[in-house]
Amino acid sequence: MKLSFINPSPNEDLPEWESRRGIAAWPPLGILYLATMLRERGVEVSVLDQPAKGMTIDQTLKWVKKEDPQILGFSTFASSGRTAALIAEQVKEENPSVVILFGGYYATFNADRILGKYPSVDIIVRGEGEATILDLEERLRNQGKLEDVLGINFRKSGAVVSTPDRPLIENLDSIPFPDRNLLDTEYHSMVAGAKLATRKFTSIVSSRGCTYRCRFCVCQEFAHRTWRARSVRNVLEELRCLSDQGFRQFIFVDDNFTLNKKRVMELCRSIMDERLDIEWLCEGRVDTCSYDMLKELARAGCKVIYFGIESGTQRILDYYGKGASIDQGRKAVDAARMAGIDMIVGSFILGAPGETEEEIHNTLELAKQLPIDLPQFNVLIAYPGMAIWDELKINGLLDEEQYWETGVLVSDACPDGISSAEIKRMIHDGFRDFVLRPSYLLRQVAMAPKSSFRMRLVLHNISRIGNIIDSINKIQ
Numbered sequence: 087m088k089l090s091f092i093n094p095s096p097n098e099d100l101p102e103w104e105s106r107r108g109i110a111a112w113p114p115l116g117i118l119y120l121a122t123m124l125r126e127r128g129v130e131v132s133v134l135d136q137p138a139k140g141m142t143i144d145q146t147l148k149w150v151k152k153e154d155p156q157i158l159g160f161s162t163f164a165s166s167g168r169t170a171a172l173i174a175e176q177v178k179e180e181n182p183s184v185v186i187l188f189g190g191y192y193a194t195f196n197a198d199r200i201l202g203k204y205p206s207v208d209i210i211v212r213g214e215g216e217a218t219i220l221d222l223e224e225r226l227r228n229q230g231k232l233e234d235v236l237g238i239n240f241r242k243s244g245a246v247v248s249t250p251d252r253p254l255i256e257n258l259d260s261i262p263f264p265d266r267n268l269l270d271t272e273y274h275s276m277v278a279g280a281k282l283a284t285r286k287f288t289s290i291v292s293s294r295g296c297t298y299r300c301r302f303c304v305c306q307e308f309a310h311r312t313w314r315a316r317s318v319r320n321v322l323e324e325l326r327c328l329s330d331q332g333f334r335q336f337i338f339v340d341d342n343f344t345l346n347k348k349r350v351m352e353l354c355r356s357i358m359d360e361r362l363d364i365e366w367l368c369e370g371r372v373d374t375c376s377y378d379m380l381k382e383l384a385r386a387g388c389k390v391i392y393f394g395i396e397s398g399t400q401r402i403l404d405y406y407g408k409g410a411s412i413d414q415g416r417k418a419v420d421a422a423r424m425a426g427i428d429m430i431v432g433s434f435i436l437g438a439p440g441e442t443e444e445e446i447h448n449t450l451e452l453a454k455q456l457p458i459d460l461p462q463f464n465v466l467i468a469y470p471g472m473a474i475w476d477e478l479k480i481n482g483l484l485d486e487e488q489y490w491e492t493g494v495l496v497s498d499a500c501p502d503g504i505s506s507a508e509i510k511r512m513i514h515d516g517f518r519d520f521v522l523r524p525s526y527l528l529r530q531v532a533m534a535p536k537s538s539f540r541m542r543l544v545l546h547n548i549s550r551i552g553n554i555i556d557s558i559n560k561i562q
Contacts, residue, residue, distance in 0.1 A: 087227050088130040089219075090155035091117040092146065094162070094169040095137040112289040112337065113138075113273055116190065117161045118264035120219045126262055129223060136169075138271040143173055150177050157226060159187040159211075159219070164469050164493050167192040171204045178206040185226060189215050191304050195471035197239040198246050199490055210239040213308060214294075216261055218252055254312055258294065259320040263327065285334035285365070292321045292353070296342040298371075299407045302435060304471035305341045313345055318353045322360060329362050336366040344370040347379050354386035365389045372418035373410040380418075380425035389428040393418055396435050398452030399445040405438055407473070412452070419456045432458040437466040437497035437509050446509065450516035454523070459530065461520055463513040465506055469493040 093114035114135055121131040132153050136146050150158060150173075158177060160170040167188075174186045188200060189211035197210040209232070211218050221235045232240050237252030255261065266288055273287050293316060295309030328336070344350055357364070367390040368383070375391075383391065395415040397403045403410065422430050434449050453461040468475040470490055478484035483499045497503040520526065 087157060087223060088132075088153070088155045089121070089124055089157045089159065089223065090132045090134070090150065090153045091121055091159045091161065092150075092170070092173065093117060093133075093135045093137070094146075094160055094166040094173060095141075096165050097168040099168070111274060112339065113264075113266055113269060113271075114161055115264050115289055115291060115339065116215070117159065118266065118268060119261060120159070120189075120215050121268055122262050122265045123216050123220060124223060125265070127220060127223075131268070133268045135269055135271055138269070138273065143169070143176070146173055147176055147180070151180065155184065157185045157187060157223070159189060160193075162188050162190040162192040164192050164491065167196075167200075167491060171200075171207065174204065174206040185209065187211055187222070191308060191469075191471060194308060195304065195469070196490055197248065201239060201241055201246050208240060212237045212239065213252060214255055216255060254295075254310065254314065256314065258314055258316040263324045266328075266331075286332050287335040287337075288328060288333050289337045289339045290321075290324060290328070291339050292316050293340045293343065293345070297345070298342070298409055299473070300409075301405070301407045301474040301477070302466060302468075302472060304469065306473075307471045309341065313342060315346065315349055318349060318356055321353060322356045325357065325362060325364065326360065329364060334364055336364060338366065338368040340369070342371065343368045344374045344379070347374065347376065351379055351382045354382040354388075357386040362387070367392070369394070370418070370422075371410065372415040375418045375421065377421040377425055380422050380427060384426040384428075390431065391422055391427050391429075392431040392433065393422075393458075395419075395432045395452070395456070396449075397438075397445070398434075398448035398450075399441075402438050402441055402445055402449075406435070415452075416456065419458055423457050429460070430458045431460045431462060432456060433462045433464065435464050435466050436513065437495065437503065437506065439496060439500040440502050441497075441504065443504055443508075443512075446504065446512055450512065450519070453516065454520055461517065463516060465509055465513070466496040467493045468496050468499070 117133055121133050125131050132155070134141070134146065134149055141149070158174070160174065162170050170188065177184055178186065186206055186208045187210075188207050193200060193210050194212045197212060200207055200210060209222065211222070218235065218237045222238070224230065225232055225235055232238065232242075233247065233249060236249055239246055239248045241247070293314060295311070295313040296303070296305050297311055297313050299306055299311070325336070365387050368388060369392040372393050372395060380391070393415065394408070396406055396408055398412060400412055403412065419430055419432065432453060434453060436446050436449060450463075453463075466474075468478055468484070470486075474496060475484070478494070478496070478499055479486060484494060495506040497506045497509055
């Protein structure tokens with residue numbers, strides 16, 4: 087059999103609040119892992135990253151027709167699920183015998199709804215897909231019983247069958263490295279809208295899952311609050327292979343890269359011992375990033391770190407279940423600056439239930455007080471799989487049938503909150519105030535020649551300042 091995989095483009099009717107960051111910026115590792123597993127078994131595979139290639143739906147349909155797979159799989163998120171369904175529908179019209187699979191977060195948490203709404207979708211793969219896709223390929227090739235495949239939903243005799251969950255993969259070293267040669271696309275890292283990578287770039291994952299309980303994250307449910315890591319030796323081997331292929335810049339897309347300090351420091355020292363000529367980006371929790379660890383990150387080539395600071399009000403942080411304090415956020419940013427991390431990005435979430443204007447102002451002010459290089463302000467959104475989605479549902483504030491595909495802005499769902507329109511206005515003004523500070527502009531310009539990452543950031547912010555000035559002139 088032949089299997090083809092598609093990473094679909096954003097939905098055409100993507101709500102204006104939905105973030106497009108990361109789309110077409112990083113290789114779709116999920117389907118690359120699946121395709122690589124299948125190919126090592128001798129199965130013919132092909133992969134299309136639709137947004138990275140800039141292909142329309144019609145062009146994508148022509149690609150599918152040319153590939154002529156017996157099985158077509160889609161990696162889906164809330165931002166792209168309806169595009170996947172539209173492509174699947176038209177593929178089925180052309181060739182009804184193609185078996186259509188959906189996987190990813192969107193599919194995992196909406197399995198029955200997708201099968202109920204979209205007849206063109208045949209099977210939902212829930213959770214991690216590496217073992218499931220091998221099992222499915224074998225059953226479909228031999229016309230075996232789908233009931234024996236763990237972790238899927240499918241239709242049978244007019245009803246939806248849901249098989250038991252598949253256990254998580256315990257030994258991540260057993261999974262082959264994803265073959266990035268399956269994609270003939272050049273990628274550029276996007277961080278908070280800024281294109282930062284200037285050399286051959288790709289993404290890499292060194293661990294999976296997270297043990298924390300953040301209300302706004304689906305990772306804990308997807309990975310059952312379990313964290314598993316590849317061995318340092320295994321990660322280093324992949325980095326070495328990618329370096330030999332000419333890759334020089336990386337982003338670690340782990341759910342929680344800095345969870346285990348000892349492992350992170352061992353990886354950093356191994357990179358230095360190996361003398362790899364690489365630069366990289368990662369995310370870090372403010373309560374797990376000590377100065378000595380951040381110093382090792384910087385020495386090993388970490389140029390950009392992304393901290394989830396989230397709020398300038400402890401009450402809101404506690405509501406989010408972040409498990410960290412404002413003071414820890416301050417200390418982590420200061421430590422990263424002292425350790426020599428080139429750029430620090432701070433992420434903030436606004437619009438929690440009952441969050442006041444003063445509390446939102448606290449967060450915008452905190453961003454200006456911290457020595458970060460780029461703030462990313464997000465309006466809180468709830469999706470299936472998040473604890474906050476379940477909370478809204480229990481409290482009668484959410485019509486699931488209306489919002490399961492798009493998500494919902496929490497501030498609009500809660501009657502005691504500030505409207506999303508007002509929050510967006512505050513974010514606009516907050517970013518303007520952040521980037522127009524003379525001290526900030528002078529520091530960025532002075533440090534830009536020392537770093538290609540920072541130079542890209544300066545150019546990005548200059549363009550955004552122009553947009554801000556244009557919008558101010560229009561208002562006047």
